[in-house]
Amino acid sequence: MTRLLLLVMVMLASGYAAADTAQPTENDPLAQSRAVKLSEQLRCLVCQNQSIAESNAELALDLRRQIHEQIAAGKSDADIVDYMVARYGDFVLYRPPVRATTALLWGGPALLLVLGFFVLYRVLRTRRTAAPLPALTTDEHAQAARMLGDATEHGR
Amino acid sequence: MNKRLLVPLGIFLAIAAFLFAGLSLDPREVPSPLIGKPAPQFRLAQLHDPGRTFGNDDLKGQVWLLNVWASWCVSCRIEHPLLVELARANVVPIIGLDYKDEPELGRKWLAQNGDPYRLSIVDRDGRVGIDFGVYGVPETFVVDKVGVVRYKQIGPLTADALEKKILPLVRELSKS
Numbered sequence: 001m002t003r004l005l006l007l008v009m010v011m012l013a014s015g016y017a018a019a020d021t022a023q024p025t026e027n028d029p030l031a032q033s034r035a036v037k038l039s040e041q042l043r044c045l046v047c048q049n050q051s052i053a054e055s056n057a058e059l060a061l062d063l064r065r066q067i068h069e070q071i072a073a074g075k076s077d078a079d080i081v082d083y084m085v086a087r088y089g090d091f092v093l094y095r096p097p098v099r100a101t102t103a104l105l106w107g108g109p110a111l112l113l114v115l116g117f118f119v120l121y122r123v124l125r126t127r128r129t130a131a132p133l134p135a136l137t138t139d140e141h142a143q144a145a146r147m148l149g150d151a152t153e154h155g156r
Numbered sequence: 157m158n159k160r161l162l163v164p165l166g167i168f169l170a171i172a173a174f175l176f177a178g179l180s181l182d183p184r185e186v187p188s189p190l191i192g193k194p195a196p197q198f199r200l201a202q203l204h205d206p207g208r209t210f211g212n213d214d215l216k217g218q219v220w221l222l223n224v225w226a227s228w229c230v231s232c233r234i235e236h237p238l239l240v241e242l243a244r245a246n247v248v249p250i251i252g253l254d255y256k257d258e259p260e261l262g263r264k265w266l267a268q269n270g271d272p273y274r275l276s277i278v279d280r281d282g283r284v285g286i287d288f289g290v291y292g293v294p295e296t297f298v299v300d301k302v303g304v305v306r307y308k309q310i311g312p313l314t315a316d317a318l319e320k321k322i323l324p325l326v327r328e329l330s331k332s
Binding site: 045046048058059062063066085086087088089090091 | 183184186187188189190256281282286287288289291292
């Protein structure tokens with residue numbers, strides 16, 4: 001069980017590994033950090049397992065430039081994310097929106113956890129309520145003694 | 157047979173079914189949110205006549221294809237003969253979007269490989285490409301008479317996609 005718990009913990013923790021490699025472009029540190037944060041949330045469609053911040057694909061470069069330009073133009077983070085989603089779809093978001101179609105994605109882990117606890121509960125309960133072995137009758141005692149020889153008489 | 161043994165078997169079969177279904181999905185094909193929406197507005201200089209521009213209003217009332225290509229694009233060579241053939245059949249006007257390319261190289265490429273386009277426009281910095289959600293050249297869009305994007309082909313056109321999807325769609329859209 002501890003092994004299972006450990007596995008669950010590792011699986012949960014792996015999501016937090018984040019990278020921060022964006023191009024330094026702006027002088028304004030606030031705009032800079034916003035741009036980095038935004039580009040980390042967006043998936044590069046050319047190399048799909050990298051964010052726009054990490055990828056060196058031509059398209060990622062262009063999209064980073066777009067983000068910088070839009071920040072400079074005074075757009076909010078939500079505006080910029082909407083801009084990307086309107087062009088590339090929900091797929092650009094590393095954090096997909098909660099919708100009917102993504103309900104299982106978001107609820108799945110919790111559902112599995114609940115299911116796991118349910119199974120654990122069932123297993124523990126059957127173990128606790130398992131009927132104790134019935135006491136031996138005198139005849140069975142004698143039979144056991146015969147089969148074991150003298151061991152039971154003199155043993156512990 | 158012990159019923160409990162069926163549980164892991166059931167779980168295994170369910171996972172196997174999901175994974176098997178996943179084998180036939182291509183993660184590179186991201187459904188475009190543009191389908192069913194008006195094509196993004198653009199107006200760009202023409203490749204062969206840089207003094208003149210072309211924008212989506214110029215083809216209002218017609219069904220047309222927008223093919224995104226570039227001279228640096230390797231898989232564009234694969235689909236190019238199909239485009240040339242399609243242009244020869246004269247079914248639907250094809251507009252080329254020379255994406256992030258040197259106009260000089262683009263012209264040379266077309267001279268070498270044949271020019272299936274009614275005209276090409278130059279998107280040097282890729283902004284119009286971004287508006288169209290282009291991420292893997294070549295891409296082909298089908299735009300209907302009122303300027304709504306109806307279909308997007310990601311990657312090279314195939315004879316199969318052309319015959320089964322694009323041409324029937326073009327025919328249907330042209331009727332209405």
